[in-house]
Amino acid sequence: MDVTPPxxxxxxxxxxxxxxxxxxxxxxxxxxATVRAIAGQAGIDPSxxxxxxxxxxxxxxxxxxxxxxxxxxARIPAEDLGRVLVxxxxxxxxxxxxxxxxxxxxxxxxxxxxxxxGVFRDQLVPAAERFGHDPADAPRRATLVAxxxxxxxxLRYVLKFGPAAEMSRADVxxxxxxxxxxxxxxxxx
Amino acid sequence: MDVTPPxxxxxxxxxxxxxxxxxxxxxxxxxxATVRAIAGQAGIDPSxxxxxxxxxxxxxxxxxxxxxxxxxxARIPAEDLGRVLVxxxxxxxxxxxxxxxxxxxxxxxxxxxxxxxGVFRDQLVPAAERFGHDPADAPRRATLVAxxxxxxxxLRYVLKFGPAAEMSRADVxxxxxxxxxxxxxxxxx
DNA sequence: GAGCATATGCCAACACCTGTTGACCTTGCG
DNA sequence: CGCAAGGTCAACAGGTGTTGGCATATGCTC
Numbered sequence: 001m002d003v004t005p006p007x008x009x010x011x012x013x014x015x016x017x018x019x020x021x022x023x024x025x026x027x028x029x030x031x032x033a034t035v036r037a038i039a040g041q042a043g044i045d046p047s048x049x050x051x052x053x054x055x056x057x058x059x060x061x062x063x064x065x066x067x068x069x070x071x072x073x074a075r076i077p078a079e080d081l082g083r084v085l086v087x088x089x090x091x092x093x094x095x096x097x098x099x100x101x102x103x104x105x106x107x108x109x110x111x112x113x114x115x116x117x118g119v120f121r122d123q124l125v126p127a128a129e130r131f132g133h134d135p136a137d138a139p140r141r142a143t144l145v146a147x148x149x150x151x152x153x154x155l156r157y158v159l160k161f162g163p164a165a166e167m168s169r170a171d172v173x174x175x176x177x178x179x180x181x182x183x184x185x186x187x188x189x
Numbered sequence: 190m191d192v193t194p195p196x197x198x199x200x201x202x203x204x205x206x207x208x209x210x211x212x213x214x215x216x217x218x219x220x221x222a223t224v225r226a227i228a229g230q231a232g233i234d235p236s237x238x239x240x241x242x243x244x245x246x247x248x249x250x251x252x253x254x255x256x257x258x259x260x261x262x263a264r265i266p267a268e269d270l271g272r273v274l275v276x277x278x279x280x281x282x283x284x285x286x287x288x289x290x291x292x293x294x295x296x297x298x299x300x301x302x303x304x305x306x307g308v309f310r311d312q313l314v315p316a317a318e319r320f321g322h323d324p325a326d327a328p329r330r331a332t333l334v335a336x337x338x339x340x341x342x343x344l345r346y347v348l349k350f351g352p353a354a355e356m357s358r359a360d361v362x363x364x365x366x367x368x369x370x371x372x373x374x375x376x377x378x
Numbered sequence: 379g380a381g382c383a384t385a386t387g388c389c390a391a392c393a394c395c396t397g398t399t400g401a402c403c404t405t406g407c408g
Numbered sequence: 409c410g411c412a413a414g415g416t417c418a419a420c421a422g423g424t425g426t427t428g429g430c431a432t433a434t435g436c437t438c
Contacts, residue, residue: 013414029297031220035397045416050398106348107296108218113348120350139352143344144364147353151340155332159295159302161309163328164336174378175333179368189363199386224425234388239426 014052016042021063026097029104066098070127082181086173089149093157100157131184144183203241205231210252215286218293255287259316271370275362282342289346320373333372
């Protein structure tokens with residue numbers, strides 16, 4: 001898709017804009033993050049943002065592009081399933097601000113919600129199909145797992161509630177792992 | 190605190206503004222809900238909103254005033270604890286848009302996040318103290334329960350994900366009840 | 379019932395902020 | 409040198425919360 005020559009003189013600026021945008025979107029959401037604030041943080045003029053990314057929406061689309069990289073169930077011992085998955089998701093949320101951005105924007109912006117649904121449908125549900133025994137159950141299992149993971153991420157990384165943010169990662173994993181495991185493997189409540 | 194005479198001629202208008210505000214805030218969040226849109230839906234002039242509630246923030250403070258009414262643990266049979274609590278929270282989220290509003294705004298607006306923290310600290314943690322055996326553990330238990338409930342509410346009532354919204358209430362209760370119960374009663378993961 | 383004070387409501391405008399655009403310099407490379 | 413890409417500046421059109429002035433209608437006092 002990107003057929004432009006690999007080295008442009010403005011690549012540094014583009015990268016600076018993207019980095020600033022990631023930061024501002026994650027911090028302030030879509031409406032809260034103004035083009036002027038992003039440009040200011042990147043140290044350039046607001047008009048450059050538009051020239052390089054077409055529009056604010058175009059920039060946002062570039063920023064929010066996430067691969068969940070859910071591990072292959074075949075390579076996980078059955079008794080470690082919950083622990084491995086929860087650990088993976090925590091790392092995902094802590095890696096960069098993309099998921100925080102996605103959630104922040106998805107909650108207020110219809111287009112953002114659409115994008116969140118896309119991630120759920122294209123990555124989480126298929127993973128649930130690989131994990132569970134009955135593929136028809138996958139959407140429900142994915143929903144249950146997502147509810148627990150999203151809820152903890154919301155408290156811990158978005159709202160930054162004291163008790164949630166201060167829990168050690170090991171504690172979070174220890175408590176959530178059995179829940180997630182049950183949602184995936186148990187045939188009924 | 191409210192010493193004004195009980196019957197003002199403008200009470201109907203005030204109520205209309207509050208109702209419209211509840212709706213718009215729940216739907217569009219704090220920034221998305223404009224004073225003009227609220228006034229339009231209430232069928233009056235935008236200036237009336239300011240005159241009656243001082244400012245947009247004042248109106249929002251009036252709208253977002255929620256009592257979780259968490260039931261008394263002494264009146265719940267131990268084996269019904271999870272079911273009763275999950276059912277209670279689902280009804281709370283479905284009753285009116287207040288919790289949806291609170292979540293939508295809390296995610297993007299710092300003041301909204303503060304208010305959400307207040308609800309958590311003043312209502313959820315004390316409840317966890319009454320429920321659990323070790324009061325020192327209450328913040329962590331409240332966090333775990335909140336993570337599961339908030340996550341499901343997020344998918345079901347805010348983002349309106351298909352699979353989450355279409356699950357029957359009974360199904361949600363059946364799946365979440367054991368989780369919530371474990372978070373409250375189990376001394377360790 | 380008449381007159382008046384006051385509450386109620388609308389209109390127009392304000393100052394500010396938003397995304398976006400076009401004209402204009404400036405730098406670096408062929 | 410010439411020319412295109414990189415970058416800045418100022419301005420635009422539209423939307424925001426908020427304010428003051430002006431019309432109207434209501435309810436109270438005589």
